[in-house]
Amino acid sequence: MSKTILVTGAAGFIGFHVSKALLEKGHKVIGIDNINDYYDVNLKLARLEALGIDKSEAIQELNSTSSSTYGDRMIFVKMNLEDRIALPKLFETHTIDLVCNLAAQAGVRYSLENPEAYADSNLTGFLNILECCRNYKVQKLVYASSSSVYGNSDAVPFEETANVDHPISLYAATKKANELMAHAYSHLYGFESIGLRFFTVYGPWGRPDMAMFLFTEAILNEQPVKVFNNGDLSRDFTYIDDIVSGVVKTLLDTSTNASPYKLYNIGNSQPVQLLEYIEAIEEALGKKAIKEMMPMQPGDVKQTYANVNLLKNDFNYQPDTEVAEGIAAFVKWYRGFYKKE
Template sequence: MSLENNNTSKTILVTGAAGFIGFHLSQSLLALGHKVIGIDNLNDYYDVNLKLARLTELGIDQAEASQDLNASSSTTYGDQMIFVKMDLEDRNALPKLFEVHQIDSVCNLAAQAGVRYSLENPEAYADSNLTGFLNILECCRNFKIKKLVYASSSSVYGNSDAVPFEETANVDHPVSLYAATKKANELMAHAYCHLYGFECIGLRFFTVYGPWGRPDMAMFLFTDAIINNQPVKVFNNGNLSRDFTYIDDIVAGILATLLETSENASPYKLYNIGNSQPVQLLEYIEAIETALDKKALKEMMPMQPGDVKQTYANVSLLKKDFNYQPKTEVKEGIAAFVKWYREFYKK
């Protein structure tokens, strides 16, 4: 593994920059001296104020970030960051962004997230995850971008019993539309990589958690419920396990694939990026109880449509190619999240 232009600052487009992972990635890229072009549509799938607070941490003015302007003028400057409010599916505005800024690499994290929400609003997934991703691929082709790293998901493995999940496994049986769109992204990237020759790396994320996390994710939902004396909904009566992966470990893996070149480099690659230590759901709740020093009121619930019973990442390929090594124990990560939650929400 060798560093790409280790001492050279790059201009990197991060889509979904106001999102959980996009915010942390942008923060790390800026700390490394790179310039970030961040875009996000700031939709209301969850609390927009949390997204705006993340942008504030990045040095972006909230009032300006909320304005709807065009790609060449809707820019807000931090020290090394430009933010543009934009929909990926806007096929007129996105190319203008590439025209204005000399972008070296792209990290596409923007997507309509959530497995369960895809049952309620499937059109949002087609717009963002399919049309939006196609527009990104087209811009990478037309503006000669050398490398695209994009977010896939562990959900592509469906309800597979073959654990740990390996990248070579068959993923032709998604159990949610969200998972189907992520599988489609992998196929679309493969086609563009084959046809146009730029490097495409897909990262299958496994249940990311940590400070500034999404309010619809288990870590946030459980902590919020326990603190506010509300019942914690335990699906499938607790018979679930997840490969919970701390945000710092996720960002380390993204940075490696985005900024480095593997000795085993090939134009198209897929990698699992997880903790490789699945935790039972009830154990996870117990760890949150310990961090909060407060017991949860548990409400046992049936399995939810579109959900899966287990996730478990084999990360040996990412370790081999990019020396990926998750370091954060779940108890440590939970404690960090709880500390952030209490400070941010003053509870």
């Protein structure tokens, strides 16, 4: 049965891909995004255009309904998540069955420069979403948390039962707060909430502030690649298609776990050393990197490694994209989108 699903952050990396997947399954998607300038606005508008949303309409403060690609099954509204007038009005206008909250002020390092943005979007905005889910009887809320909540834990792989009371960035602290807020609302008001702790997502249409994008750009432009902590880092790099598969399953499928409140790691469960990752990018580009060894950055963690057994057991989640395959797909997209030979 077709559902009406609100996807916040629809012009973002994961939000774009999730919206596309839901539309292709025949569902109606109401996408919202404030299209801020944290990174290149043109990339965000290009994602919306790929969803059938006219770019000239998307930048206006009004509803923009696509008449191409997906017909009236895709609606986009430019909006701040924390807008306490506009968001409830959206729920009044449309009967929304499910909410997928992917909007947030992203980036660990940027939280050191502009902490207010994280309070506005990640805390006030998330509370606004919870209030709307409560007041308009939404069936289920799936929301983005982050692997950053684990901080500098040495206990790997990371498990959902681990203590995550020691964040080392404001971004991580806001994601931990989201989990606590969702727990309270699920307990008090009975709607189902699922938090997904994303592990280093990469792939086509990715964010320009992420390692995959930065490394590719630097290598092609013969600029130094900044290798933090002298390369002594590892990340559970997770390809976007595997992330989308997990998000869509948690939204649309019924879990074998009856609890109304759930938290899951969503990753590849195969961490890769940073220098190996750079080598794979070099291979895909056919070009060597100029490496600039750098110290550890404030707020960064040394390693991430997801235990995804809970998500496998409850929703049959099966990540299956090897890093070399995912990097090749990103490089192909990057060369095409930016017309780089």
